[in-house]
Amino acid sequence: MPYIKITRHEYEEPYHVNLVFEAANKTQSTTLEYYCNATDLSDIAEHLEVFPRHNADVFLYEFGSEKKEDNHSYYFRMRVFLVSSLGACAIQIRTNNNEELPNKEISEFCILAEPSQINRLGQLFRTYSKLNHKLLEWSVKDGHLK
DSSP states (O other), X not given: OOEEXXXXXXXXXXXXXXXXEEEEOSSOXXXXXXXXXXXXXXXXXXHHTTOOSSTTOEEEEEEXXXXXXXXXXXXXEEEEEEOSTTOOEEEEEEEEOXXXXXXXXXXXXXXXXXXXXXXXXXXXXXXXXXXXXXXXXXXXXXXXXX
16 A cells, blocks of 8 residues: 655754655655755645645655755655646655665655545644654555654
C-alpha cells in the first residue's frame, strides 16, 4: 500500500529538524535523510490541509538543489497536484542524493490520493510540526503519529 513515513531525530530544535523521509507507491520506494527548518513542517501543513483550493492548485515543497553548481548534498521535492477534474490528486516525490556514479541514487514517482486523504496528511503535518512526536505515518487508508 502506498505510504509516507517521516522519522524525526532531535537536532537543533526548535529551529531545525533532522528528518528521514520514506515513501512508496505500489512499485517504487525512496528514503532520504535531510535537515530543514522546523517551520517547513507547518508550512506544508498549511497548504495540504486545504488542498485543493481551486481546480489548478499545485503545492510544491523543495529542499536542496540538483544543480551541481549549487553544491547541495541532496535534493527533495514533494509536489501535490490535481490529476482530474473529478478531484483525484497525486503526490509526486523526487529525491536525489547528488552523488556521482556509482553512488548516485535518484527516485521519482507519484502516490495517487483523494483530496480528503491529502487534507488528512496536512492535519498530521500540523500536529507533527509541534515536535512532540518522532514518527508520522500516512497512507491513503489512515495515518497516525507516535
